[in-house]
Amino acid sequence: MTQIHRRRSIVSAAIEQLNNATRLRVNSPEPFAPRPLPAAPAHVVRDDAEAIEIAKRLAVAFAHGASERDREGWLPLDELDAYSQSGLWGITVPKAYGGAEVSYATLAEVIRIIAAADSSIAQITQNHIALVAHIAFDATDAQKRELFGLVLKGYRFGNAFSERDSRNVAAFETRVVEQGDHVVVNGKKFYTTGALLAHIVPIVAVNDEGKVFLVFADRDAPGLTVVNDWTSFGQRVTASGTVLVENVRVPKSRVVRIDAFDNQTAAGPISQIIQSAIDAGIAKGALDETIAFIRSKSRPWIDSGKEQATEDPFVIATIGTIALKLHAAEALLERAGRKIDAALRTPNEETVAEATLTTAESKVLTTEIAVEATNRLFELAGTRSTLAEHNLDRHWRNARVHTLHDPVRWKPFHIGNYVLNGVNPPRHAWS
Incomplete structure (x- = not known):
């Protein structure tokens, strides 16, 4: 079997298992029993190209049922098992410990692809990936061998970081x-x-x-x-x-x-680029749904004199503007990943500041296009797009909630303070 066929068979098996599995359980306020440990080791991704290929194949499966899961509140239990068993949760593990150590530009692209299909599934990965980076920065060699080994076996890390009633996000009372x-x-x-x-x-x-x-x-x-x-x-x-x-x-x-935050590390921008990638994915998913709806269901406005909504000049121009802004955000997302890679290769004050600031720039653009694309969907697709049967409001709801993870209004300040006054941005998980 060729390598490409082997890769496809791994993902196809995961998707087949996903499609045939017992349907998901509904959300409940009751304490939730732990999930079973992986019954078999996860696939170990070999390189960047394989990571992106697997992400694209999983995204096809995750997009199916995403609206129903959102509407009904079904947890993506089987989808998440397929995701972590695919090996994508271990792609940033260093090569010295058995991982692919992919570029952070690749990592961002993987998360963006998954988020375009189902942003909730993409977000569940968010803290796991940040934790893998913290293990690399802060753990002892023995801890790295144990914890990275678990990641490559398919173990998922959750998180218990933030506290609801503390005086600020970094004031921990635990x-x-x-x-x-x-x-x-x-x-x-x-x-x-x-x-x-x-x-x-x-x-x-x-x-x-x-x-x-x-x-x-x-x-x-x-x-x-x-x-x-x-x-x-x-x-x-x-x-x-x-x-x-x-x-x-x-x-x-x-x-x-x-x-990590007391030293010159890329821990902050690594945490931020994952969030930026999710927002870019939400925007892409919304744009795709907008185009599909306009092509199949929307009517042209009476003043346009056109037979099809796709011929309306204002619709065409607005779609073009959204696509342009999305492409700019995606380009800056990739650039941020490259800057993080540079900071990991040569960690110093300059490279870490560049990675932090470029990722902040990316976060600003992905936030703006996620909110705009999900809002414009209804303006362009028309009143019928608001019907509950389509559940298209999930894109706006997801964008509005996920972009609140940290106040993006602070990003231009830190960017400007560096450009104008040479002041480096702060080092923490929200910068």
Whole structure:
């Protein structure tokens, strides 16, 4: 069997399993039982080209049923298993530890492709990929071998980072205390995308000295409860709800101190480019749906004198403008990935600042086009596009919610402060 046929058979098998699987369970506010560990090792992606090929094939399967999952609140259980077993969750693992170590431009393209099909599924990957980077930056060699090994086997990392009631996004009240060969963690988390369906839930906690740690707890650890109480009007099936952490014991070998933001690393832009890629994907999915609706269902306006909506000059021009802005955002997304790659090869103040600022520029454009494309959909497609049977409002809802992850209004300030005053942007996960 040739390599190309082998790749296709892997993805085809995953898609066939997905299509034949028992249908998904509905969201519930009740505590959700941990998902089974992978029954077989995940495929290990070999290179950038294979990663993009697999993403395109999975996107075809994920697009089918995306609207129904959003409308009914069905969790993408089988889709997520196919996704992580495809090997795409391990493509940024360093080559020294058995991974493909793809370019971050490739990583962004993979996420964009998946998000265009189903942005909720793409977002569930978001924190996992950021955590793989933190392991590379902050973990010991022994921890890297263990944790990267789990990723390549198909284990999914969720997250227990943000806290709903703290004074700001970086003020963590969850506490970690040493007890012999273990630590004990207590706290309450929210916005925990991926935790519900994860195999391991990394918890951000601080000790008495204010030092920040990642505590990699098993999803079924006693005292760790994940509740699917996410009620946002967008990104509805990301299950970004609550994690309760009550006297959770974890071996010290699974505790990683976060130092990446105190050093010259690309940790911040890596976290941001994943979000930017999701927004670019939402815009692409919305534009594709707009075009399909105009071609098949929309009517031309009476003043146009045209027989088809596709002949309306104002519709044509507006579609052209949206496509232009989307292409600009996609180009800047790729450029940001290249700048991150450069910062990883040669980490210093200059390369990290360039990666951070270029990714910020990308985030501004992808945010703007995601909101514009999902809003213009209805203006161009017409009143009938708002009917519940089409569920096209999911694109706008998803764009509006996902683009709120950090205030994009701060991006032009940091860009301008660097260009005008030579002030480097801050280093944290939201910059």
